[in-house]
Amino acid sequence: MQKFSANLGFLWSDRPLLDRIDAAARAGFKAVELHWPYDTSAEEVKARCASNHVVLLGLNTAVGHATKGEFGLAALAGRQGDFIRSLDQATAYGRIAGATSIHVMAGVVATDEKAKARSILAENLALAAEKAPDLTLLLEPINQRDKPGYFYSTIEEAASLIAEIGAPNLKIMFDVYHVGVSQGDVFTRLKRHLPDIGHVQIAAVPSRAEPDEGEIAYSEIFKQLDRLGYEGWIGCEYKPRADTDAGLRWIETLGVSL
Numbered sequence: 063m064q065k066f067s068a069n070l071g072f073l074w075s076d077r078p079l080l081d082r083i084d085a086a087a088r089a090g091f092k093a094v095e096l097h098w099p100y101d102t103s104a105e106e107v108k109a110r111c112a113s114n115h116v117v118l119l120g121l122n123t124a125v126g127h128a129t130k131g132e133f134g135l136a137a138l139a140g141r142q143g144d145f146i147r148s149l150d151q152a153t154a155y156g157r158i159a160g161a162t163s164i165h166v167m168a169g170v171v172a173t174d175e176k177a178k179a180r181s182i183l184a185e186n187l188a189l190a191a192e193k194a195p196d197l198t199l200l201l202e203p204i205n206q207r208d209k210p211g212y213f214y215s216t217i218e219e220a221a222s223l224i225a226e227i228g229a230p231n232l233k234i235m236f237d238v239y240h241v242g243v244s245q246g247d248v249f250t251r252l253k254r255h256l257p258d259i260g261h262v263q264i265a266a267v268p269s270r271a272e273p274d275e276g277e278i279a280y281s282e283i284f285k286q287l288d289r290l291g292y293e294g295w296i297g298c299e300y301k302p303r304a305d306t307d308a309g310l311r312w313i314e315t316l317g318v319s320l
């Protein structure tokens with residue numbers, strides 16, 4: 063049986079973060095996940111989740127200098143100090159707010175620096191896993207159409223780092239949208255990597271809208287997750303076509319419930 067969380071980076075993005083938590087609870091979600099909540103106090107997020115009886119799942123490490131095109135720091139040469147600060151910021155915030163996972167963002171790297179970036183990323187992830195044994199650290203391959211140059215865009219690259227580092231709290235963020243855009247063969251990849259999957263996210267391919275359109279049959283994805291015995295949350299990380307509440311019709315259309 064699926065359980066869905068509301069990604070408040072994209073859903074109800076027309077209002078302040080704390081109000082998004084209220085909106086998610088009103089719509090029936092029992093869990094929420096965040097992108098970069100750092101402008102809102104962690105104590106307030108914790109209190110608002112508690113008063114709405116929703117669980118907080120995760121948040122992302124900082125992107126770095128967004129205006130210079132940075133999108134995470136963990137794979138960047140010469141930036142280990144900045145990476146550690148971003149990790150400490152995310153883990154401190156997450157622990158206060160009551161989160162259970164952190165998406166450790168790898169970053170954009172030049173093609174000819176990929177080998178070096180991989181060893182930096184491996185080193186930083188090993189350190190992060192040691193510093194935050196109480197949190198699940200998620201590695202998310204992101205498609206190259208949306209984020210050209212992002213360190214990884216395949217599930218296999220994330221899985222190979224996890225296998226190599228061997229820390230139990232490193233897991234894959236399996237975003238079906240990114241896998242659909244970059245690779246396809248979603249059933250096979252879910253099955254093959256299930257033990258390493260810490261979180262699943264969904265959105266239509268190629269539009270990234272509600273999961274009731276496009277080339278991925280999400281009702282079949284949900285059945286496959288059930289068949290495989292996936293017991294984790296499924297994050298609704300899509301960009302609503304219009305009003306978020308009106309867009310939630312997909313839940314009924316696909317025959318699932320929150």
Ligand SMILES: O=C(O)[C@@H](O)C(=O)CO
Nearest residue numbers: 122165202204237263299
């Ligand atoms: O898929 C995504 O884009 C997100 O999960 C994320 O955390 C970075 O934007």
Ligand SMILES: [Mg+2]
Nearest residue numbers: 202237263299
């Ligand atoms: Mg995602």
